[in-house]
Amino acid sequence: MAGADAYGGAYDSAFEQGPEHMRDYGAELACPKCGQLHYISPRRLQADLRIIFNCSSCATEVVHENAVAQAIAARMATIRRELGKIKV
Numbered sequence: 001m002a003g004a005d006a007y008g009g010a011y012d013s014a015f016e017q018g019p020e021h022m023r024d025y026g027a028e029l030a031c032p033k034c035g036q037l038h039y040i041s042p043r044r045l046q047a048d049l050r051i052i053f054n055c056s057s058c059a060t061e062v063v064h065e066n067a068v069a070q071a072i073a074a075r076m077a078t079i080r081r082e083l084g085k086i087k088v
């Protein structure tokens with residue numbers, strides 16, 4: 001389906017520009033135990049449904065349910081479903 005490919009391609013190129021254009025969309029997650037901040041890259045925020053890391057200060061394993069990536073995934077599923085309805 002050519003229409004879907006063109007749409008998907010636009011999304012892909014937007015994500016490939018990520019390092020240049022999404023740089024400021026990273027976030028700092030605080031360790032729940034000691035409060036140490038850990039920088040999470042925009043790419044991880046967009047892609048990892050659950051962000052898991054070991055605190056660099058107290059070595060606690062931090063598991064963060066990533067609402068950002070979960071929202072993006074839900075939106076992508078919606079877009080894909082809507083594209084499926086389009087007859088080209």
Ligand SMILES: [Zn+2]
Nearest residue numbers: 031034055058
């Ligand atoms: Zn910690």
